[in-house]
Structure formats: structure tokens, C-alpha cells
Amino acid sequence: MNEITITVKLFATLREGRFDIKTMSFPIGATVAEVVRVLGIPEKEVSLILVNHRHHDMDHVLGDGETLALFPPVGGG
């Protein structure tokens, strides 16, 4: 087995034309940045990355069964 399965959760605008939650497969060693690219999300539209409820960066290597949550920057007042 050379793939991992992760659960991807998208929030707010990142759901537009995509999904709320989805199980996806990626090659072993896939990073958050690769998932974001596959989803067609510009990196600057991601303000917060959580993997299994913990904060991580784009270069974090995902593990099998992990949950990745992505949030856009919301800054208006």
C-alpha cells in the first residue's frame, strides 16, 4: 500500500465549488500544500491549517487516517 487516506474538511469560502467534507487518497508523504494544490485552492486563501485539531504549516507531511481542516482568512469588521 503506497497511499494514505485522509479526511478533508473545508470551511466558509473554501467550500465554493468543492465540498464540506470528503475522504481522499494521496501518495505516502503528501504534504498539506499538495492537498491544497490538488483542490485548486490558492495558498493565500488558506489562513489556518489544522491536522487532527492541531495547528500545522503547509509543509506538514500527512499521515494515514488524519483529518485536515482548512480555513480562509476572515478579517472584516
Add this chain to the structure above:
Amino acid sequence: MGIREELRSAARDGFIRAADLRGIARAHGLGPAEAERAALEGGIIPERYRRNGSTISVEQQLALLNGTAVVVGCGGLGGYVVEELARLGVGRIVAIDPDVFEEHNLNRQLFSDEPALGKPKVESAAARIALVNSAVNIVPVYERFTAAAAKRQLAGAAVVVDALDSVPVRRELAVACTGLGIPLVHGSIAGWFGQVTVQFPGESTLETLYSGFRGERGVEERLGNPSFTPAVVASLQAAEACKVILGIESGLRRRVLMIDLLSMSFETISLA
């Protein structure tokens, strides 16, 4: 007869009406806030707070009257926050904003109206609050929040409310609050979406929340802000600010409430 006795004899079932309170205050050379304070200290609730009911006790009403909230930003979020804190009975509210009202504010900003266009937002806020609750000391600060001026601008705050519209300035405000030891209630909005959190000194929730952020504005640049989102988020901020002043533990420390009014989902995420 001393003021305590006068207040007590004017009160009915533990409540005193504004006209009676005003008369007693005038006879003793007191302002409206001092009169409310004297009443509350004697266990008498001004009639205007009757419907705070058992949600706010006499002691808590007095604590709110003695409290200072600094609201940074007096636009979509800040307008509603100032209004709600004033009606709640927070005794001193400092409203900071460097802007004047423009036509594109009219879709959502509570203190904006057609005659106010071109006028400082904080002046409209002060005029409005003087009409709503004359016991509130509303302090309009017609200037930009800056890190350099933070110590003066945030002086005396029991709580600071982040109602800004710029992420870099929000970060500066969070750092300033940490340095000054003041709890911060953050709220921000974009389109159907919003988020609220409470950061106490020593916590770094805001830093984490915007860790991947580059630039000045978020998705609100494209989505704009309709009328209802600021009202929702500002009300949540007012509730959290109330709790901070009263020393009631918040469920949003190191956690962020993510609000999606499109799917009507409210999800709290942990930023441990």
C-alpha cells in the same frame, strides 16, 4: 435624609425609575452614573435594567457600571458592540476609529445614517449613546489604533473588543493587549461567515488563527459584508465582553467559534 434613604423610599420592589433617580441625583449634585452607582450599592436596580432580570444580578450590574470596555473599530461590528454594551450598562465605553461615515457603510453600520455621512463614526456613536443611556461615559477617540499609542488608548480597559477591519492591525492589537495584560474579544466577518474568540494574556490564539495569512484583507474583500453578519458576530462579542468584565469563564479561550450563516452551522474549533 441621606441619599441611601431617599433612594430606598423612592424605590418600588427594588427598582427605581429614571425620573426619581434623576431628581435625587440633582438634589445631591450627582451625575447619572454616580446616582446609578449609589442605587446599586444600596441593592436598588435602576428601572432601565429591570429586564436584565436574573441574568445580571445587582452586584454584576454594579460591576458592569464600574467597568471599562475599549472597542477598537466603530464600523459594522463596533457599532453594534457599543450599542449593546451601553444598553447592558457598561459604565465607560471607549470607541476608537479614525474614519468618517461613507455611503457604502449604510448597508450595515448601526450608527451610520444619511445625515451622518462625512462625519466621524465615533462622534455618531457618542451622540447615539448619550440618547440611549446617559449614565454611560462614552469616550469617542477619533484616531487610528496604533501599537505606539496602545498604552494610552487602551488605558483602564477591563476588556478590549477587536472590531477592526485589517488583519495586520488586529495582530498589533492582540500583541498590545498581551503586553498590557488585557483580555481581548476578537470578532471578524466576511460575507455569510464570521469568527469569534477570546484571548487572555499569555495565549496566542490570534497569532495561530492568522498564521497563514499574508496581506491586508481577507475574503471580505470579495464577499463584502451584508447587514446581518456584523449584528450576529458583534452580539457574540458583546456577550463575551460582558463575561470578561464579570469574571465569568468563557468557552472560547484557545477556541474559535466558526460561524457559517449560509449553512447555519456554528462550529467551535480548538487551537490548543
